[in-house]
Amino acid sequence: MTTLSTPARAVTERYEMVVGLEVHVQLRTRTKAFCCCDTAFGAPPNTNTCPICLALPGTLPLLNAEAVRLAVRAALALGCTVHETSIFARKNYFYPDLPKGYQISQYDRPLATGGRIAIGKNADGTPITIGITRLHMEEDAGKSIHDRYGGATAIDLNRAGVPLIEIVSEPDMRSAREAVAYLKVLKQILEYIDVSDVNMEEGSLRVDANISARLRGETRLGTKTEVKNMNSFSGVERALEAEFVRQCTLLERGEKIHQQTMLWDGARGEVRPARSKEESHDYRYFPEPDLPPLRLDRAWIEQIRAELPELPQARQARFAESYALPAGDIEVLTANAKLADYFESVARQHGDAKSAANWVMGEVLAALNATGQSVEHFAVRPADLAKLLDLVRDGVVSHSAAKQIFAHMAETGDPPQQIAEREGLIQVRDADELARWVDEVLAENPTEAARFKNGEKKLLGVLVGLVMKKSKGRADPRRVNQLLSERGG
Amino acid sequence: MTTTTSAAEAVAASLRRMDEVKAGADGLNCILWSDREHALAEARAIDESRAQGPLAGVPFVAKDNIATLHLPTTCGSRILEGYVSPYQATVIRRLREAGAVLVAKTNCDEFAMGSSNEHSAYGPVRNPICPTRVPGGSSGGSAAAVAAGIVRIALGSETGGSVRQPAAFCGVVGVKPTYGRVSRYGLVAFASSLDQVGVFGATVDDAALAMEVIAGRDPLDSTSADVPVPRYRAAADRPLEGLVIGRPKEYFPPSLDPRIAALCDRALDALRAQGATVRDVSLPHTDLAIPVYYIVAPAEASSNLARFDGVRYGLRVTGDGLRGMYEATRSRGFGPEVTRRILLGTYVLSAGYYDAYYKKAQEVRTLIAQDFRTVFGNGVHALFTPTTPTPAFEFGAKADPYEMYLNDIFTATANLAGVPGISVPVGRVDGLPIGGQILAGHFEEMTMFQIAYALERALGAEAHR
Numbered sequence: 001m002t003t004l005s006t007p008a009r010a011v012t013e014r015y016e017m018v019v020g021l022e023v024h025v026q027l028r029t030r031t032k033a034f035c036c037c038d039t040a041f042g043a044p045p046n047t048n049t050c051p052i053c054l055a056l057p058g059t060l061p062l063l064n065a066e067a068v069r070l071a072v073r074a075a076l077a078l079g080c081t082v083h084e085t086s087i088f089a090r091k092n093y094f095y096p097d098l099p100k101g102y103q104i105s106q107y108d109r110p111l112a113t114g115g116r117i118a119i120g121k122n123a124d125g126t127p128i129t130i131g132i133t134r135l136h137m138e139e140d141a142g143k144s145i146h147d148r149y150g151g152a153t154a155i156d157l158n159r160a161g162v163p164l165i166e167i168v169s170e171p172d173m174r175s176a177r178e179a180v181a182y183l184k185v186l187k188q189i190l191e192y193i194d195v196s197d198v199n200m201e202e203g204s205l206r207v208d209a210n211i212s213a214r215l216r217g218e219t220r221l222g223t224k225t226e227v228k229n230m231n232s233f234s235g236v237e238r239a240l241e242a243e244f245v246r247q248c249t250l251l252e253r254g255e256k257i258h259q260q261t262m263l264w265d266g267a268r269g270e271v272r273p274a275r276s277k278e279e280s281h282d283y284r285y286f287p288e289p290d291l292p293p294l295r296l297d298r299a300w301i302e303q304i305r306a307e308l309p310e311l312p313q314a315r316q317a318r319f320a321e322s323y324a325l326p327a328g329d330i331e332v333l334t335a336n337a338k339l340a341d342y343f344e345s346v347a348r349q350h351g352d353a354k355s356a357a358n359w360v361m362g363e364v365l366a367a368l369n370a371t372g373q374s375v376e377h378f379a380v381r382p383a384d385l386a387k388l389l390d391l392v393r394d395g396v397v398s399h400s401a402a403k404q405i406f407a408h409m410a411e412t413g414d415p416p417q418q419i420a421e422r423e424g425l426i427q428v429r430d431a432d433e434l435a436r437w438v439d440e441v442l443a444e445n446p447t448e449a450a451r452f453k454n455g456e457k458k459l460l461g462v463l464v465g466l467v468m469k470k471s472k473g474r475a476d477p478r479r480v481n482q483l484l485s486e487r488g489g
Numbered sequence: 490m491t492t493t494t495s496a497a498e499a500v501a502a503s504l505r506r507m508d509e510v511k512a513g514a515d516g517l518n519c520i521l522w523s524d525r526e527h528a529l530a531e532a533r534a535i536d537e538s539r540a541q542g543p544l545a546g547v548p549f550v551a552k553d554n555i556a557t558l559h560l561p562t563t564c565g566s567r568i569l570e571g572y573v574s575p576y577q578a579t580v581i582r583r584l585r586e587a588g589a590v591l592v593a594k595t596n597c598d599e600f601a602m603g604s605s606n607e608h609s610a611y612g613p614v615r616n617p618i619c620p621t622r623v624p625g626g627s628s629g630g631s632a633a634a635v636a637a638g639i640v641r642i643a644l645g646s647e648t649g650g651s652v653r654q655p656a657a658f659c660g661v662v663g664v665k666p667t668y669g670r671v672s673r674y675g676l677v678a679f680a681s682s683l684d685q686v687g688v689f690g691a692t693v694d695d696a697a698l699a700m701e702v703i704a705g706r707d708p709l710d711s712t713s714a715d716v717p718v719p720r721y722r723a724a725a726d727r728p729l730e731g732l733v734i735g736r737p738k739e740y741f742p743p744s745l746d747p748r749i750a751a752l753c754d755r756a757l758d759a760l761r762a763q764g765a766t767v768r769d770v771s772l773p774h775t776d777l778a779i780p781v782y783y784i785v786a787p788a789e790a791s792s793n794l795a796r797f798d799g800v801r802y803g804l805r806v807t808g809d810g811l812r813g814m815y816e817a818t819r820s821r822g823f824g825p826e827v828t829r830r831i832l833l834g835t836y837v838l839s840a841g842y843y844d845a846y847y848k849k850a851q852e853v854r855t856l857i858a859q860d861f862r863t864v865f866g867n868g869v870h871a872l873f874t875p876t877t878p879t880p881a882f883e884f885g886a887k888a889d890p891y892e893m894y895l896n897d898i899f900t901a902t903a904n905l906a907g908v909p910g911i912s913v914p915v916g917r918v919d920g921l922p923i924g925g926q927i928l929a930g931h932f933e934e935m936t937m938f939q940i941a942y943a944l945e946r947a948l949g950a951e952a953h954r
Contacts, residue, residue, distance in 0.1 A: 051574075051575060051576050054801060055796045055801070056556075056574065056575070056576070056802070057556065057562065057564070057569065057572070057574065057677040057678075057796070057797075058554075058555070058556040058562070058574065058578060058674065058675040058676055058677045058678070059576075059674070059675075060673060060674050060709060060710050060711065060712075061711070062708070062709065062711060063711065090792050092791075092792050092795060092838070094795065094798060094815060096798070096800045096811065099796060099800075099801065100795065100796050101792070101794075101795020101796050101798060102792050102795060153811075155800065282839055282840045284791075284792070284838035284839060284840075284843075285838075285843075286788060286789075286792070286838055286843070286847060289680075289681035289682035289712075289789060290678075290681050290711065290712065291711050291712075292711060292712060
């Protein structure tokens with residue numbers, strides 16, 4: 001979070017920030033919203049195009065049923081009411097990356113309205129919830145590339161027609177931090193239900209903010225501005241803080257806020273007004289005559305609801321109840337559905353949830369972070385990790401040996417037992433062999449041996465370490481401890 | 490239609506006829522683009538493959554706002570000069586799959602906006618019956634091509650009478666199907682909620698045959714209806730006993746040219762003689778059709794024509810920056826009538842005006858549709874009216890746009906209500922063809938054709954005298 005300079009903090013102190021967010025999310029469909037072109041990100045420019053998404057004369061849109069399914073799934077996961085009838089509308093404006101000269105969207109009859117999500121708790125323990133005004137379907141525009149060819153703008157229409165949902169929140173957020181918390185929960189939910197890549201860097205999740213300031217205690221809303229061009233969560237937080245300071249400063253001076261669009265400049269850390277061309281269109285919305293009203297069967301909507309996976313908050317509650325894990329562990333383990341699935345699979349097969357949690361949060365996440373892999377492609381499958389934990393619990397391998405075995409598993413994907421045997425990491429519990437190692441260590445270190453036998457108990461640890469070293473980690477440290485203690489007299 | 494000649498002979502005859510009647514810019518100006526060698530090669534291929542399609546070897550022409558491979562698709566506009574579509578319209582594909590051979594693209598009012606064909610960037614079409622007069626519009630080139638004997642089947646498009654009116658002016662048969670009966674995929678959009686591909690025929694049978702081929706659900710057009718397509722030609726033999734034909738008084742106003750009223754009443758007598766019952770009916774909201782049409786159609790057009798922006802295809806005129814390029818391209822590319830309608834449409838959709846104009850017009854539109862439902866729900870099977878209030882007029886006679894718009898007064902209702910209509914020649918006034926219009930309920934083309942066949946049979950040569 002940006003630290004405000006002292007004067008700025010003084011200015012903002014008397015005011016309250018009011019924020020509502022408009023979030024655009026690309027749906028993860030194979031093909032575009034209104035044609036059969038591929039939606040893959042990163043293809044060579046204008047290769048994922050056809051007469052329909054190029055808006056050649058005479059072409060007509062064809063609604064992608066999968067896009068509707070994913071949009072309904074998202075709407076239900078956000079607690080919205082999905083309407084049996086919604087209507088596509090044309091949003092008219094001229095721009096070179098908008099091939100038809102209008103965007104097919106939804107206007108006065110959106111797909112869904114009236115949702116709500118919890119984003120955390122107030123100091124008194126009451127939940128902070130944010131209302132979702134509406135969720136509607138629309139299509140993405142192409143991309144204008146202004147800086148690659150001197151004096152010319154290049155247009156890439158690969159993205160034109162990719163299905164989007166726009167999620168509009170109520171002005172329920174009271175700080176930049178709450179706005180980011182909302183975005184994180186939203187992103188997590190959308191990840192859980194597998195409808196989008198929700199990747200801000202690749203543009204599959206984009207955020208615009210409506211922000212206003214009012215004196216604390218005031219109930220009426222102040223004049224808002226719209227802040228655009230924020231391309232990371234931290235950008236959202238910094239942009240909102242900057243705009244809030246700007247608005248408070250103006251209000252403090254007795255000036256008025258102009259309803260306008262502000263652009264966030266992340267490099268300079270400031271917001272500036274968009275040129276007038278970039279704002280306030282009259283979009284001349286009217287119902288899209290090329291598409292009949294979208295009619296959804298109530299039973300079908302209920303079926304999509306029934307197919308929803310367990311959502312993050314439900315899962316967190318269940319983890320607390322079933323596994324008795326600390327809140328911090330739960331937050332890490334439920335960050336995304338795949339990791340939570342992985343943990344649950346290990347915990348179920350191994351039996352000791354806390355030990356499973358420690359390994360997943362420790363070794364597994366470290367290995368994933370080091371290689372940038374995703375958990376579903378990780379070489380160590382949950383069943384093998386559970387077996388490894390079984391070996392530790394049963395004393396077959398030591399904890400330190402287990403870490404070595406895990407490293408081999410991550411590289412080869414081989415089962416733990418096989419690696420332990422191959423690498424000679426099975427703990428030696430044979431009394432004669434252990435006794436031989438102990439005696440050798442005592443013989444090789446006569447000074448320490450004498451002091452130990454004379455009652456210097458603190459040398460026990462040193463000697464156990466030496467035995468472990470001699471055994472190349474294979475000795476069972478508990479037994480070594482026991483043997484040394486016997487000889488210590 | 491049965492063809493005893495080969496496809497190559499039929500196509501060659503059609504091409505010869507184009508020369509005889511001077512179909513190009515130096516004469517009737519009904520043909521914009523044709524490629525003789527390509528058409529002949531396609532005909533020879535059909536002969537060689539011994540294709541058995543219902544239209545095997547039949548030459549046809551298509552209005553220039555229907556996407557075709559190989560030949561340009563310019564919509565009669567400078568903004569699409571030289572544009573060749575990389576895909577073909579569903580109606581073109583269906584006709585070609587049935588064995589028909591596209592011999593030319595026909596002139597039309599720019600983007601189908603007009604009732605006289607005087608608004609083509611490529612010059613007006615002359616009426617083959619009287620070359621000092623207009624052929625009607627906007628599908629004037631297709632109507633003229635059939636009237637001049639170049640083809641027996643031509644494709645046109647309707648938004649507010651653009652097939653039936655020129656059919657009436659040129660003395661041929663013109664069909665506007667039910668909205669959703671024929672795919673719009675590949676028809677360059679003017680007003681999407683009104684547009685429908687229509688057909689011209691030298692006879693009712695030609696038109697019925699073409700309709701059988703092009704009608705039916707198309708997965709590429711979400712507004713096309715999944716309703717079975719009957720064999721329209723089976724309507725030829727059906728007697729009219731039991732049919733009730735309504736004569737709506739709003740279509741026979743006192744101001745109507747009495748000679749046109751008389752020809753229509755002669756036609757109604759002929760239908761009565763064949764067993765039909767004629768009943769006086771009323772469609773009280775008829776006079777609202779033109780004002781409603783000239784709000785809804787321009788509104789949709791202003792959006793549909795936004796894609797002609799100089800960015801991806803067609804004309805581009807450079808100007809000062811992006812906005813300058815848009816302005817220069819669209820000012821240079823669109824003619825005055827298209828510009829007028831884009832401005833009108835942009836205005837009626839603007840914030841603050843939407844409710845007063847577009848929304849209100851859509852509400853009134855439902856009243857017009859309700860008129861038809863009421864009449865057809867009360868035992869009336871079809872309506873009979875004059876197609877136009879006047880015969881073909883002289884070039885430049887309708888300089889006032891509003892007077893021009895009034896020429897669509899009897900036809901625009903069917904587009905607003907979505908019902909099918911056909912114009913059939915019923916005689917002549919001062920040597921100029923007059924059309925009678927038969928309107929039926931949604932997807933009741935069979936009834937419409939049944940009456941059209943009977944009328945054509947009953948009038949015989951009188952229809953063209």
